[in-house]
Amino acid sequence: MPIFEYKCNQCEKEFEKLVFSGEENNVSCPECKSLDVAKKMSATSFMGNSIGTCATSPSKGFS
Numbered sequence: 612m613p614i615f616e617y618k619c620n621q622c623e624k625e626f627e628k629l630v631f632s633g634e635e636n637n638v639s640c641p642e643c644k645s646l647d648v649a650k651k652m653s654a655t656s657f658m659g660n661s662i663g664t665c666a667t668s669p670s671k672g673f674s
């Protein structure tokens with residue numbers, strides 16, 4: 612099950628939520644109930660996708 616990290620744009624509370632398919636765009640802040648939340652990519656689910664790709668990609672052996 613994917614657990615996503617969110618940050619509320621209203622009260623800036625960060626929280627994690629287990630999100631089922633189709634619900635990821637319908638997450639509300641547990642603090643202020645705002646739907647204005649930003650989803651942060653989970654490092655465990657998206658390893659190598661954005662985080663660390665540039666930092667760890669070896670230049671040697673590529674050319």
Ligand SMILES: [Zn+2]
Nearest residue numbers: 619622640643
């Ligand atoms: Zn909030």
